[in-house]
Amino acid sequence: MSGNFIDVAILGREYRVACPPGEQEALLAAVAYVDRKMQDIAAKSKTAAAERVAVMAALNIAHELLSAGKAESPAENPETPVDGSDFQRRIGAMETQLDAALQGQEPLF
Template identity: 50%
Template sequence: MSQSHTITVHILDKDYCIACPPEERANLESAARYLDGKMREIRSSGKVIGAERIAVMAALNITHDLLHKQERLDLQASSTREQVRTLLERVDRALTNNPDELTT
């Protein structure tokens, strides 16, 4: 396990020092930029006031997006499993009906 280093990220006009392994630095910086962008969008809408409320709304929006994408991935995985199962059944039927055709 690699040793953590402290990096500073800038989110909604504030700096945050965060311990992070060197190999995760780029991911953390990307996440911080994404969060900063979402929080700025919410703040600029003018409908939410206060950094804490903006942070909660951003967290809810990001979580909603994540769960929605996960749901879509789960549905796609289920569909893919069903397609593979159907193909395997077709292969099994083909092999059962014509086993000699494989050797010719």
């Protein structure tokens, strides 16, 4: 590590990330968490496309945060609880759309 940067590895790829002094431990914990999530998804996935794995990891982490109440609901009224079954259905639909787009079958959006 040099200056305000730290070198980390996620899913076997190296990244240099800006890191304020005193935040290295928290950043390394976040890197380890994201790497574990991505490794799990890559192991279960039909494809090893890093972009798809990253998007699915992000969606899973967002779902965990929303379910735990640590982030605001994307609904117009933040007080409205998140419908877990609807959220899972939407993640499944996004995964299907990502698979099709990565296989060149249809545009992503």
